Amino acid sequence: MTTTKHDLLIKNGKLVDPSQKLHALRDIAFADGKVAAIEQDIPSDSALETIDAKGQIVTPGLIDLHVHAFWGSSAYGVLPDPVNVAKGVTTILDAGSSGARTFPGFRHYVIDQAVTRTFALLNISSAGMISESHVGELEDLRWAEVDKAITVARQNRDVVPGIKVRLGKLQSGENTVESLKRAIEAAEAIDGFVMSHIGACPVPIEELVAMMRPGDVVTHAFHGIGDRIANLDGVLPGILEARERGVLFDVGHGMGGFSFDTAERALAAGFVPDSISTDLHIFNVEGPVYDLVTTLSKFIHLGMSLDDVIERSTISAAKIMGLKGGYGTLAVGAIGDAAILTLDEGRFTLNDRLSQALNIGGMTWQKPTAVEATRKLNHVSTVIGGQVYRPWLGHRP
Ligand SMILES: [Zn+2]
Numbered sequence: 170m171t172t173t174k175h176d177l178l179i180k181n182g183k184l185v186d187p188s189q190k191l192h193a194l195r196d197i198a199f200a201d202g203k204v205a206a207i208e209q210d211i212p213s214d215s216a217l218e219t220i221d222a223k224g225q226i227v228t229p230g231l232i233d234l235h236v237h238a239f240w241g242s243s244a245y246g247v248l249p250d251p252v253n254v255a256k257g258v259t260t261i262l263d264a265g266s267s268g269a270r271t272f273p274g275f276r277h278y279v280i281d282q283a284v285t286r287t288f289a290l291l292n293i294s295s296a297g298m299i300s301e302s303h304v305g306e307l308e309d310l311r312w313a314e315v316d317k318a319i320t321v322a323r324q325n326r327d328v329v330p331g332i333k334v335r336l337g338k339l340q341s342g343e344n345t346v347e348s349l350k351r352a353i354e355a356a357e358a359i360d361g362f363v364m365s366h367i368g369a370c371p372v373p374i375e376e377l378v379a380m381m382r383p384g385d386v387v388t389h390a391f392h393g394i395g396d397r398i399a400n401l402d403g404v405l406p407g408i409l410e411a412r413e414r415g416v417l418f419d420v421g422h423g424m425g426g427f428s429f430d431t432a433e434r435a436l437a438a439g440f441v442p443d444s445i446s447t448d449l450h451i452f453n454v455e456g457p458v459y460d461l462v463t464t465l466s467k468f469i470h471l472g473m474s475l476d477d478v479i480e481r482s483t484i485s486a487a488k489i490m491g492l493k494g495g496y497g498t499l500a501v502g503a504i505g506d507a508a509i510l511t512l513d514e515g516r517f518t519l520n521d522r523l524s525q526a527l528n529i530g531g532m533t534w535q536k537p538t539a540v541e542a543t544r545k546l547n548h549v550s551t552v553i554g555g556q557v558y559r560p561w562l563g564h565r566p
Contacts, residue, residue: 175200175216176555182222182509186229187480188498197227199505199555206501220557222509225549228479229499230259230506232486233461235364235388235421235446237298238287239266239275244301245450252449253285254558256460257508257548260487260496261285264364264388264421264448265292265333268306269317271299272325280328284553284564286506288490290333290364291322293352298335301452307334307341307348318355330490331361336377337369338532345372349380356385362489364388364419368426369395369532375407383415386489390418390442391435393428393521393535403438412440417489422464423448424457429471429521429538436471444489445481457520462510462546467519470542475512478546505555510546517545 175198184195184207196211197204213219233253240246243266253261267275272291280287292298294306295314307313322329334352335341341348349365356363364386367374374396378387390398398408398418412418420427420442435441447453447464458464465478487497495503522537551558558564 173215173217175205176218177552177557178211178213178216178219179222179227179507179509180211180213180219182225182227184227184499185476185479186499187476188229188484189500192476197499197507199552202555203505204499204501204503207499218557224511226475226510226512228508228510229483229497230551230553231257231461231482231508232260232497233258233446233449233482234262234419234444234486234489235264235448236261237266237448237450238263238279238283239297242271242274243267243298245298245452247449247451247454249279249283249285249287250560252454252460254551254553255560256462257510257551258461259286259506259508259551259553261287262330262490263287263289265290265335266298268292268295268297268312269314269321270295271297272321276325276328284558288328288330290331291318291329293318293332293334293348293355302339305340305342307344310344310347313348313351315351315355319358322355322359322361326359329361331363332356333364333366335366336372337366338371339369340366342371345370345377349377353380353382362386366421368392374398375405378407378411378416381411381416384417386417386419388419388421388446388448389423389426391420391428391432392426393431394425395532397431399431399434399438399440401434404435404440417443419444419446420464421446421448422453422458423450424453425522425524425534427521428535429540430535432471441473441477442468442481444486445478446486457523460548462548463519466517466542466545469544469546470519470540505552507552509549509551511549513545513547514543515545517542
């Protein structure tokens with residue numbers, strides 16, 4: 170007779186955990202909110218609840234390195250739980266929806282309430298992203314309050330790993346270089362990293378990445394507007410040099426921050442993303458992004474393996490964020506977060522962009538592209554803190 174020692178057991182699933190180079194049929198058990206055991210056969214009577222994941226994939230809880238979750242304050246915000254933990258994403262990084270003057274509300278009303286484990290990059294503009302670039306948050310540098318950002322980030326360092334800056338004609342305009350300088354200054358003071366949105370920029374992208382430090386992140390790296398990371402000859406020398414120095418390149422799909430054409434060029438040159446994120450917000454959650462598993466499916470369509478895309482949305486993202494305590498891994502003792510997924514076969518239309526507009530602020534966009542994929546990752550259920558996420562039962566871990 171076995172004694173009941175686990176809260177939850179997932180049997181017969183294919184465990185895909187790049188942190189342990191694991192891709193095999195295994196049973197996995199959870200107890201006290203943590204991963205308790207991974208074995209070939211764990212008896213069902215050892216757990217209070219058993220799930221059969223035959224034919225399904227079990228991964229660490231997914232981490233989305235770029236989302237917008239400050240609903241009600243930022244024009245971009247969506248509530249975190251319905252689009253993240255409900256879709257297999259147990260940890261998110263909000264990328265600059267709030268700044269020093271709005272962060273306390275974000276912490277109180279969202280971060281401290283959400284089931285999804287929510288972290289935030291503080292926008293170097295202390296207003297955060299209150300408008301959809303109707304007025305750029307850095308068009309007036311009085312908003313780029315370095316001292317305020319440092320103070321608020323230090324007070325909330327447990328959930329603030331760094332600083333966000335949006336560099337673009339509509340966000341920073343003539344203040345682009347100075348905005349990046351100030352973001353780096355604040356990040357240095359808190360020993361954090363900078364994530365830069367670089368798109369439709371008045372300053373050449375190579376000039377901006379040259380200012381960035383090892384561990385800093387370029388998001389929307391595969392966008393298709395104006396100055397791109399790759400031209401017909403391949404990836405730009407300044408981009409390769411930055412990667413060599415340790416600057417990181419994130420997807421940040423967004424409404425217009427991802428282009429199949431750019432991604433194909435980059436991947437053909439062996440330039441794969443360091444992390445795969447959605448930039449999920451109110452203007453793309455109903456398409457073309459939908460969720461993280463759809464974004465991962467686009468990179469599977471482009472030729473990356475299942476293990477490679479899962480790595481970039483689990484352990485790689487955890488490392489970029491500097492998360493300690495077992496995020497992005499199913500190692501025994503890690504936090505008990507997992508996603509149960511299927512890799513389905515069929516015909517699936519995947520879009521990089523829905524808008525037909527080819528011009529924004531005088532810069533030319535790539536035409537929107539739809540591809541017919543033959544495989545797509547889909548979400549089945551989520552485990553968070555060692556429990557199946559069941560919002561219909563009033564789930565609070
Ligand atoms: Zn964003």
